[in-house]
Amino acid sequence: MYSSLVRLQNTFGFFTTVAFVVAAIIAASDLLAPRAPVVNTLEANNVQVATGRPHYYSNKKEEYASIRFTLDADLSSLFTWNTKQLFVYVTAEWPAAGSENATNQAVIWDTIITSPSADHLMNVGPATMKKLRKSAEGKSIDPSRGKISLKNQRPKYQITHPSGKLAEIDDVVLKLHYNVQPWVGALTWNQENLDVGLWKRLKGGVSEKFAFPAIKKKKEGGEKAKV
Template identity: 75%
Template sequence: MYSSIVRAQNSFGFFTTVVFVVASLIAVSDLLTPRAPAVGTLKTTNVQVVRGRPHYYSSKKEEYAVIKFSLDADLSSLFTWNTKQVFVYVTAEWPATPAVTGTPSNTTLNQAVIWDTIITAPSADHLANIGPAALKKLQKSAAGKSIDPSRGKLSIKNQRPKYQITHPSGKIAETDNVVLKLHYNVQPWVGLLTWNQDVDIGLWKQLKGGLSKKFSLPAIKKKADAKV
């Protein structure tokens, strides 16, 4: 006859097995939901290069770039009943230039995040890092909706960057072939984290657009030019 401890172990083992099977089904259900994220517009609106201390903890002056941009994107298809939140960020990328040869490298990129945001699903609004008034308005707009169709639709005009771009060399002015790129990371309640993909995988389509036109960082404005 089984002891109480053995019965408890068997019950716990059965419970964990059921939980694992249910969690696996929930994670697989994401693969059956189409994803078709798209970016309509991603472009710079103002680009400046300044010499100074980009952060309050910087120990020396260096060149850093400030890039303002506009963005129109529809990431609403990333939100399902299993989506907890979507992390969205924009990077500036440009080819690395080896110091020895002075020629661009096709295999190495400089990449720096200039802006990011977290978009919560209606079921995770309580985790949003916003004020009480904004949270109340957000929850009210999503009341009774398992999937809010407006979530993930971004329309941003002349957005100031959260982060300035620097380089280990301390010089970044007059850099060519710079592009802005949109990235996303889907964080589910159950399952694996997924990032934007470069190819279509079943019902999951690659991000359309998401890349700006190439541009160059300007030279540092001289004091003589500023007076004029």
């Protein structure tokens, strides 16, 4: 006869197998949900370059760029019943000097959009949490989640470069990226060049090219002029 320990091990092994199979089915169900993310507008509004010290004790100044932007995107199709949250971020990208294939990339803004079932994980104040709970009442998926509309948005992060130089650089573009984080399954990133079944590649998501301006310096008398 089997001992109590053997029976316990067999029971645990059975439930572990069942849990694994259920998790695999849940993860595979994402492939049956269509994805068609669209970026209608992404453009730089106000680009400035200034100099500053990277920290208080530094004697060397570096150039920093600040980019305001407008974004209108519909990423709501990325939310399914298995979506925990969506990480969205905007980068500024430009060709690396002296290399044909290398690209400089820096994040200027990001946000996390939770699904109604994951709102409790948000580290927000009571007023914001109350709004989230109200919008999620009776819904497994909120159709308004994933719709982003920003006008002349201030960047969260100023950007710099290891060389300390950013002024008068051409061919800069803004790009939108996303990362879908499911409750069960693998993380998936934005598709830029390929459709995979019902998952369509991101439409739009790249701004027109622009340039970092020259740094403005003060003239004698307090007036400002470009270098």
